Amino acid sequence: MTHSKLSSLFDSNKKILSIYMMAGYPSLEDTIPIMEALQDSGVDMIEIGMPYSDPLADGPVIQRAGTQALNNGMNPDVLFRQLESVRGRIHIPLILMGYFNNVLQFGVERFCKKAADLGISGLILPDLPFDLYLSQYREMMESYGLSFIPLLTPQTSDERIRLMDDYTNGFLYAVSASATTGAQTSFPKQTLEYFDRLKSLSLKNPVIVGFGISESEHINQVYSRLQGVIIGSAFIRSVKGSMDLRKDVEEFVRGLIGG
Amino acid sequence: MYAVNEKGFYGDFGGAFIPEMLYGNVEELRNCYLDILTEDSFQNEFHSLLRDYVGRPTPLFFAERLSVHYGAQIYLKREDLCHTGAHKINNAIGQILLARRMGKQRIIAETGAGQHGVATATVCALMGMECVIYMGAIDIQRQSANVARMKMLGAKVVPVYSGSSTLKDATNEAIRDWINHSEDTHYIIGSVVGPHPYPDLVARLQAVISAEIKVQLQEACGNALPDYVVACVGGGSNAAGAFFHFLDEPEVKLIAAEAAGHGIDTDKTAATTFRGSAGVIHGSMTLLMQDQFGQIVEPHSISAGLDYPGIGPMHSFLNASGRAKFYAVTDQEALDAGYFVSRMEGIIPALETAHAFACLDKMKFETSDVIVVNVSGRGDKDLPTYIEHFKNIEE
Numbered sequence: 319m320t321h322s323k324l325s326s327l328f329d330s331n332k333k334i335l336s337i338y339m340m341a342g343y344p345s346l347e348d349t350i351p352i353m354e355a356l357q358d359s360g361v362d363m364i365e366i367g368m369p370y371s372d373p374l375a376d377g378p379v380i381q382r383a384g385t386q387a388l389n390n391g392m393n394p395d396v397l398f399r400q401l402e403s404v405r406g407r408i409h410i411p412l413i414l415m416g417y418f419n420n421v422l423q424f425g426v427e428r429f430c431k432k433a434a435d436l437g438i439s440g441l442i443l444p445d446l447p448f449d450l451y452l453s454q455y456r457e458m459m460e461s462y463g464l465s466f467i468p469l470l471t472p473q474t475s476d477e478r479i480r481l482m483d484d485y486t487n488g489f490l491y492a493v494s495a496s497a498t499t500g501a502q503t504s505f506p507k508q509t510l511e512y513f514d515r516l517k518s519l520s521l522k523n524p525v526i527v528g529f530g531i532s533e534s535e536h537i538n539q540v541y542s543r544l545q546g547v548i549i550g551s552a553f554i555r556s557v558k559g560s561m562d563l564r565k566d567v568e569e570f571v572r573g574l575i576g577g
Numbered sequence: 578m579y580a581v582n583e584k585g586f587y588g589d590f591g592g593a594f595i596p597e598m599l600y601g602n603v604e605e606l607r608n609c610y611l612d613i614l615t616e617d618s619f620q621n622e623f624h625s626l627l628r629d630y631v632g633r634p635t636p637l638f639f640a641e642r643l644s645v646h647y648g649a650q651i652y653l654k655r656e657d658l659c660h661t662g663a664h665k666i667n668n669a670i671g672q673i674l675l676a677r678r679m680g681k682q683r684i685i686a687e688t689g690a691g692q693h694g695v696a697t698a699t700v701c702a703l704m705g706m707e708c709v710i711y712m713g714a715i716d717i718q719r720q721s722a723n724v725a726r727m728k729m730l731g732a733k734v735v736p737v738y739s740g741s742s743t744l745k746d747a748t749n750e751a752i753r754d755w756i757n758h759s760e761d762t763h764y765i766i767g768s769v770v771g772p773h774p775y776p777d778l779v780a781r782l783q784a785v786i787s788a789e790i791k792v793q794l795q796e797a798c799g800n801a802l803p804d805y806v807v808a809c810v811g812g813g814s815n816a817a818g819a820f821f822h823f824l825d826e827p828e829v830k831l832i833a834a835e836a837a838g839h840g841i842d843t844d845k846t847a848a849t850t851f852r853g854s855a856g857v858i859h860g861s862m863t864l865l866m867q868d869q870f871g872q873i874v875e876p877h878s879i880s881a882g883l884d885y886p887g888i889g890p891m892h893s894f895l896n897a898s899g900r901a902k903f904y905a906v907t908d909q910e911a912l913d914a915g916y917f918v919s920r921m922e923g924i925i926p927a928l929e930t931a932h933a934f935a936c937l938d939k940m941k942f943e944t945s946d947v948i949v950v951n952v953s954g955r956g957d958k959d960l961p962t963y964i965e966h967f968k969n970i971e972e
């Protein structure tokens with residue numbers, strides 16, 4: 319079984335708490351300490367954001383964190399070096415999230431090989447369209463055992479969702495609203511209906527909800543319908559200017575799942 | 578052969594590299610744009626507004642003194658005489674008519690120099706539609722007159738502080754707005770850039786320029802086909818419009834002027850075909866200026882309208898296939914050309930257009946050669962820059 323980390327996580331049928339962090343933020347060397355603190359706090363999966371100069375799909379909090387990370391000197395070479403150094407110490411699944419141009423310039427296959435060598439489970443590339451993934455990259459990514467994680471939105475048709483479900487093998491990333499990342503206060507009725515619709519499709523892959531999740535109430539609303547959540551902007555805010563990363567990360571996670 | 582294919586590509590360039598959050602909007606546009614553009618009612622309304630509101634056809638003027646100077650037959654396509662002072666309005670009119678037929682109530686746009694912002698604010702006022710313009714905070718400072726024009730026309734001008742606070746960031750922010758208002762909003766992109774179908778849509782709307790040139794040239798010299806068409810390229814919309822009906826006429830040589838800024842060997846340049854490489858910017862695979870990791874780098878040009886780190890995918894293909902020849906024109910060469918043309922023909926060109934004129938100095942002609950220079954806009958907006966530069970010469 320190639321996707322062992324992801325599939326054993328989802329096979330447990332546990333509800334998933336996943337955190338999106340920005341590589342190289344707040345400081346360049348904070349990537350690893352934050353990953354370790356997240357794992358120790360009981361987080362199930364980590365999305366590592368790779369900073370990009372022009373992050374179209376992100377809201378202001380993640381944009382600013384990305385700009386900071388770039389100014390700190392983060393780039394794929396540095397990130398891969400950091401991940402190399404932590405090999406064997408992080409056991410939870412890791413997903414890399416970044417914009418296609420960074421991967422393209424690195425060399426798509428070279429990037430995938432490197433990520434796979436370092437034990438990365440999957441890739442989220444929001445601006446690589448699904449049809450292009452299918453026609454050009456699916457076979458190659460699968461040969462390296464990497465899951466391509468597609469995004470879907472309330473506007474994505476059932477037919478398209480099924481297509482994504484059929485041709486991927488990690489999880490589906492449901493964007494809570496057709497919006498850039500950022501925090502909302504609570505899920506409106508139509509968002510809950512969208513979650514219910516996703517549930518009723520009985521998809522092969524688990525569905526994890528991201529964008530706009532900041533409160534434990536959001537989490538409960540998702541957990542009663544789908545398999546898990548991804549928290550991004552709210553987490554980034556909690557480590558901004560942190561003097562004690564381990565303590566702040568632990569407190570943030572405890573605040574979400576109760577402790 | 579140079580048209581976009583059904584997948585949205587020009588050779589290896591183009592496509593729609595967009596997040597799923599934009600898929601619905603772009604799909605909706607892709608599904609309807611050709612049908613709407615070819616409807617009689619659309620064509621009638623578009624062309625009557627171009628005639629009565631924009632002032633088309635714009636003249637094709639035989640530039641006698643320039644012709645003598647360069648030893649060739651030089652004609653000027655006077656887009657500078659369009660309402661609002663540049664070709665940008667052709668696209669804005671077409672897209673707002675499209676938006677209305679798609680049932681959209683709200684219009685957004687990005688702008689760098691402010692010309693596209695002014696054109697969009699103008700057509701929104703004309704149609705009584707809500708208008709939001711995204712503009713880099715730095716450009717807002719540099720282009721205060723156009724900011725005032727947009728506001729007077731009733732548009733909301735939103736300053737963009739992200740990234741480098743210029744045109745590329747304003748474009749990102751407009752795209753984010755579109756993601757967040759997918760139902761009611763149409764994004765009027767200002768050049769032949771962005772995800773498919775935008776490059777094709779904007780090229781078709783600007784194609785009126787070359788359609789008119791053909792008719793006017795036939796009348797003026799008995800042959801609809803010139804030897805050269807010369808235009809500047811920022812994103813490439815005025816060039817796309819001026820080239821469009823000549824693309825499949827191989828005897829017509831297509832000349833594109835890019836902004837070299839301080840020079841193509843410096844890091845203060847916007848000469849994308851000289852210094853760029855293939856990558857994804859604003860949803861399109863095209864040539865762009867980037868570092869080794871694929872981070873988009875900030876270009877430089879004295880002309881705000883050419884100060885963009887990419888070019889439209891159609892132009893990347895025209896460059897790769899050799900169909901168009903690209904020249905890089907420095908800030909200094911453009912300023913000198915702007916000054917020279919003003920004295921020679923009594924036409925003060927926009928700094929963008931001055932780059933096209935500067936190409937004439939780099940080319941060799943036969944006296945019988947017929948050259949059409951697309952005068953994309955007038956220089957009023959650039960007077961502060963021209964004045965600053967020529968202070969010393971005048972005294």
Ligand SMILES: Cc1ncc(COP(=O)(O)O)c(C=O)c1O
Pocket residue numbers: 663664665689690691692693767768769809810811812813814815816881882883927929930953954955
């Ligand atoms: C007068 C003029 N010419 C040219 C341009 C460059 O745009 P494009 O390359 O799309 O024609 C601009 C853009 O602001 C402009 O105002």
